[in-house]
Amino acid sequence: xxxxxxITFSYNTQETLGNITFDAAPGEILAVVGANxxxxxxxxxxxxxxxxxxxxxxxxxxxxSLTRPIAYRAKIGYLxxxxxxxxxxxxxxxxxxxxxxxxxxxxxxxxxxxxxITQCRLDDHRxxxxxxxxxxxxxxxxxxxxxxxxxxxxxxxxxxxxLDLPQRKQTAEVLTSVSGRSAIILAGHEISFLLEWCTRFLxxxxxxxxxxxxxxDYEKDLLQHKIEQQMIHGREEGHxx
Amino acid sequence: MSALQVTWLREVRxxxxxxxxxxxxxxxxxxxxxxxxxxxxxSDGGVLQLQTIWGVSVSPWIPVLCSVLTMRLFxxxxxxxxxxxxxxxxxxxxxxxxxxxxxxxxxxVFAVSLSSLLPLVIVPWLSPSLKSALxxxxxxxxxxxxLLQSSLWCAVGTMVSVFFRNQTxxxxxxxxxxGGIPLAFYAVILVWLPELRLNATWMPLITNVYDFxxxxxxxxxxxxxxxxxxxxxxxxxxxxxxxxxxx
Numbered sequence: 001x002x003x004x005x006x007i008t009f010s011y012n013t014q015e016t017l018g019n020i021t022f023d024a025a026p027g028e029i030l031a032v033v034g035a036n037x038x039x040x041x042x043x044x045x046x047x048x049x050x051x052x053x054x055x056x057x058x059x060x061x062x063x064x065s066l067t068r069p070i071a072y073r074a075k076i077g078y079l080x081x082x083x084x085x086x087x088x089x090x091x092x093x094x095x096x097x098x099x100x101x102x103x104x105x106x107x108x109x110x111x112x113x114x115x116x117i118t119q120c121r122l123d124d125h126r127x128x129x130x131x132x133x134x135x136x137x138x139x140x141x142x143x144x145x146x147x148x149x150x151x152x153x154x155x156x157x158x159x160x161x162x163l164d165l166p167q168r169k170q171t172a173e174v175l176t177s178v179s180g181r182s183a184i185i186l187a188g189h190e191i192s193f194l195l196e197w198c199t200r201f202l203x204x205x206x207x208x209x210x211x212x213x214x215x216x217d218y219e220k221d222l223l224q225h226k227i228e229q230q231m232i233h234g235r236e237e238g239h240x241x
Numbered sequence: 242m243s244a245l246q247v248t249w250l251r252e253v254r255x256x257x258x259x260x261x262x263x264x265x266x267x268x269x270x271x272x273x274x275x276x277x278x279x280x281x282x283x284s285d286g287g288v289l290q291l292q293t294i295w296g297v298s299v300s301p302w303i304p305v306l307c308s309v310l311t312m313r314l315f316x317x318x319x320x321x322x323x324x325x326x327x328x329x330x331x332x333x334x335x336x337x338x339x340x341x342x343x344x345x346x347x348x349x350v351f352a353v354s355l356s357s358l359l360p361l362v363i364v365p366w367l368s369p370s371l372k373s374a375l376x377x378x379x380x381x382x383x384x385x386x387x388l389l390q391s392s393l394w395c396a397v398g399t400m401v402s403v404f405f406r407n408q409t410x411x412x413x414x415x416x417x418x419x420g421g422i423p424l425a426f427y428a429v430i431l432v433w434l435p436e437l438r439l440n441a442t443w444m445p446l447i448t449n450v451y452d453f454x455x456x457x458x459x460x461x462x463x464x465x466x467x468x469x470x471x472x473x474x475x476x477x478x479x480x481x482x483x484x485x486x487x488x
Contacts, residue, residue, distance in 0.1 A: 048329050052485050074331035084322040088258060100247040101330050145326075 001025045002047070002153050002183050007056030009046055016042050017207045020056070024183040024200075026152065029175060031194045032187045034204035035231050040187035041081060043204070044157045047185065048078045060153050074102075077146035077182070081157040083139050087131035091122055091141055094130060095148060102149045112148055120144040120174055136167045143171065147178060154178070156186040160193070172197045191227055195220050203227055205234035244332040248340025249347070256310070256348050265309040266352045273299050273356045281364075291375060295360045296383040296450040299353060303387065304394045304419035310348055311398025312412035314341045315481075320406040328485065335478040342399045342474060349391040357384070379454055386453035389466035390446060394419050396473035403480045 002024045009017040017039045024030045032040050045051045047058055049065055049072060058065040060075040086094055095116065099109045117123055120140045125133065130141065139159065146154055159175075160168050168190075175184055176197055188194055194201075195215060201223070203211035211230045213223055242250075256262030277298040318324040327337060357380070365375065398415045405411040423446070449462050 045325075048325075050325055050328055050485060070331045070333065073329060076329065078326070078329045080322060080325050082322040084326065086323070088255065097247065097251055098326075098330075100242050101244055101332070103244060103331065106242065 001061060002185070003057075003059045004047070005057045005059075007046060007053040007058060009042060009051060009053050015207060017046070017053075020209050022202060022209065022212060024153070024185055026181055026183050027179055028200055029179050029184045029186070029198045030200045030202060031191075031198040032185060032202045032204060033189065033191060033194070033227060033231060037206075038204040038231070039207040040204055041157055042207075044078075044155050044185065044187055047153075048076060048155050049073055074149075075152050077149065077151035077154045079139075079142045079146045079154075079156045079159055081161065081187075083142040085130045085138060085141055087129070090127050090129055091117075091133075091144075092126045094141065095144060098145050099148050104149060112150075116144045116148050119147065119177070121170060135162050136164065139163060139167075139171075143174065147174075150181060152182055154182045154184045154186075156184065158187050158189075160188055160190055168193060191224050195224060201227055203230040205230060208234070210234050244330070244336050245340045245343075248337060249343045252314070252341055252344030253347055256344065261313055262310065262348060265306055266348065266355075269302055269306045269352050270355055272302055274359060276302070277356075277359050290379065290454065291360045291364065292379045292383045293451060293454040295357065295380075296387060296454045297447055299356050299387055300390060300447055300450045301420075303349065303353070303391055305416060306352060307345065307349055307391065307394035307398045308401075308412045308415035308419060311342075311345045311395055311402050312408045312415065313402070314345065314399055315402040315477075316405045316408045316411045319403075320408075324484070328481070333478075334481040335474070338399065338474055338478040338481060342395055342477075345395045345399065346392055349395055350388060353384075353387050353391060379456065382456065382458065383450065383454040386450050386462075389463065389470075390449075392470045393466050393473070396470040396477075400473040400477040400480075403477050 004020060004022050007017060007020050008015065020043065022030075032043060034040050042051065046053050047065075049069055052066070058072075060072055063071045063075065065072040086097075089097065092113065095113055096109060099112055104112060117126060120143060122137070122140055122144060125137060130138065133141065139162070143156070143159060146156065154175075156175075159171055163171060172193075175186075178184070179199075186198075191201075199215055201211070201213045201215065202209060203213075211227065213227070215223065218226070277295060280294045280298050315324070318327060328334075330337075361375065361380070397418055398411075401415040401418060402408075402411045405414070449459070452459060452462070
């Protein structure tokens with residue numbers, strides 16, 4: 001279980017994230033939404049230990065990111081927005097390399113590799129050089145890499161960006177299928193599509209957490225309207241913060 | 242397989258497959274061959290032994306080779322954003338740094354070993370009379386000092402690579418650091434403190450090669466190379482850790 005307690009973060013003197021608190025358990029797909037510059041990527045980078053918060057704590061199953069960073073990092077899978085990969089490797093070589101780097105035991109590497117390749121529908125591209133893949137498939141390889149070690153927490157920065165509708169649906173299916181064993185936190189903009197399969201929404205506005213909604217508690221159209229209002233104004237229509 | 246081995250193996254494979262690995266080694270061998278032949282002609286009838294000529298022909302080019310081999314190690318990862326995915330892996334920064342450093346050192350040692358074919362194979366083949374001048378132990382000692390120098394330049398190159406996203410910039414700064422600063426230091430001594438000229442021998446690193454190849458092993462020199470290599474790698478891993486604190 002991921003617990004985020006009162007984290008704040010500043011770039012130089014400008015506060016980028018202020019007092020963010022939330023938690024996420026396996027089974028949840030949590031969408032972090034907000035306008036550009038709201039702090040979504042910064043929040044995910046903080047959770048991935050790529051930035052260090054000014055104050056507050058982040059814990060996964062009781063392991064603190066500041067006091068036990070290596071044990072913490074063993075519990076996360078991360079997909080960055082740019083989705084960088086080694087172009088000179090084949091898909092299979094790259095995933096094997098990442099699995100071994102994560103310390104996966106030799107006898108488990110092949111099993112995990114087959115599992116994740118099937119899961120992300122990359123069977124036809126096992127031996128394809130990464131530089132020959134389209135952007136959509138590169139994203140799939142990046143996601144497969146994040147899934148390989150069965151992490152309890154998956155952090156995905158804009159996994160749907162640049163994908164066409166069928167690829168988005170496939171991504172949603174994959175994430176829904178793995179959500180049973182992992183808490184998934186993803187950043188995104190496509191609210192209407194995310195409402196179809198995410199279980200909870202966090203709304204960020206200028207570095208502040210201005211809303212948290214469980215999808216099942218609301219009618220979808222109403223929730224979409226609420227979220228869009230909060231993304232733009234930082235509050236719901238007719239409400240003062 | 243440990244994370245260190247995996248990192249080392251991946252980098253060595255990349256060197257083997259890419260022009261940035263094979264081309265510099267080919268050029269290095271060509272330049273060393275030319276320097277060796279020129280030095281051999283120059284010292285004809287002189288007192289220099291074959292292993293010394295080999296050592297001083299190889300030593301000045303090692304910083305250039307190491308700078309080119311190491312320039313992409315971290316600069317490329319930073320430019321592509323791959324560094325994020327490496328820093329998310331549950332391993333210490335020093336493991337990553339050491340794995341990459343070892344891969345560059347492996348390639349350098351490979352290149353230097355190939356260059357040893359010049360005196361060991363080609364010279365006796367071309368002129369059998371020189372075969373008696375070959376002393377395997379002395380060659381091993383020359384090899385040790387070249388290995389120590391290679392590790393220092395690889396460590397400096399790896400360290401510089403962390404500070405840049407542009408590979409060419411990293412290589413230029415690395416060459417300046419490896420060759421330019423010692424030369425500038427010597428020039429300053431010549432201009433401002435000529436009385437120290439005798440104390441500051443011309444290119445102490447070359448002097449070390451002369452000493453080791455003739456059996457004058459200095460523990461001070463060994464300690465210097467090991468400490469400077471360790472210091473460079475330490476700075477490199479701490480800089481990598483500091484990247485987390487910055488945007």
